[in-house]
Amino acid sequence: MANDILLKIEGLRASVEDKEILKGVDLTIRKGEIHAVMGPNGAGKSTLSAVLAGKPQFTVTAGTIEFLGQDLLAMSPEERAWAGVFLSFQYPVEIPGVTITNFMKTAVNAHRTGKGLEPLKAGDFLKFMREKMAFVQMKPEFAKREVNVGFSGGEKKRNEIFQMAMLDPTLAILDETDSGLDVDALRIVANGVNALHTPEKAAIVITHYQRLLDYIVPDVVHVLKDGKIVKTAGRELVAEIEEKGYDNL
């Protein structure tokens, strides 16, 4: 059914500083699906996530991206966020001087304004934030910390999933969320992602390794190599990659 389609990428080519990274990517994601994008280093996995989120340094030279029927490429990064796209960063950015509370209040209220809603009252916002922090086992004192400043690898990734829980996106893109995580943090992050998933939403899990996919089980697995999707199959492909490596696909 065509109206099940959440994201449709066709013939996507993208460059950074005149170097072509994505060389014609096609990808269709339906509501309720979790897709894994796997591939060796330098295949273009992070570029794909950056282009979906609208990072200005990347230039799309050909192709289209439709998100819930809208032309995603015509939208600014913030408009994409309002429409329901969320990127969990591989390397979350430190923002000195801006507390998590202030950061999230600005973000949540920007989303609400975008939907024609009033900003949340201070008390309601704090209650909402505390709930979501508990959800990823972040200590309450993090509310006053500067965004990602001095956070460990695990704390940064939990902070990403906390933000995802606050913003409740329709499409979550997890870029190498497993990198730098010990097994406990991995479980917390994966449980968070699974709990937020519904039949109306979708997720793209970008990873080099099988590890995260033991916890977040994909419906469809793609292999991205040299800027193109070279293979698409069900979750059984994960084990095949683990066994044979990317070179022999």
Add this chain to the structure above:
Amino acid sequence: MTDVIIVPDGQLVRNLEVNAGQKTDMVLLIMPGVSCDVRLDVRLTGEGAEANIYGAYICGGNEKVNIAVDMHHDVPYCNSRQLFKGIAGGASKVDFYGKIIVAKDAQRTEAYQENHNILLSDEAKVDTKPQLEIYADDVKCSHGATIGRLNEEEQFYMRSRGISLEDAKVLQMISFIAPVLENIQDETQRDAASSEFESQIRNIIRNI
């Protein structure tokens, strides 16, 4: 109490002498549209004297802002701290000159000075000259100066969370200036300064 000075157009000269055991706190605020020539001469003349001088400036047009501070440590056991932070946009020009002079007898001096700047345009200019002149040998002194631009990685991170580019820049600039404003002890005065800076920053961003 902190002495908060909203610097007017023109020249502002202050010669301060801080005596034994006394403390002076000053916050200078330079708003958009103000062209000024600030000359501060602070002299620590008695043991245990302390001077803390802070300054914030925001320029978005054709302002010329000159700030010159001479901090004299004449006697031992005195502390001074200077922190100046500013944003230069439009075709504004900022000159910062700051000198810490530690006399030969002024042992156990602690003196720090920092000047940090953000440039918003190619036409804006910042010239910063921090200097140390130390004649004593048992002191802790440091100075630092930076000139940078708003970080685009931070901006993209914020935008990916739905924060508009304008709001992202406002957050960046307010958090940049905040370490100066937080030295205003009186809460009412501090909040008034913060909201005035926020609305002035927003104006400047809209006019870029």
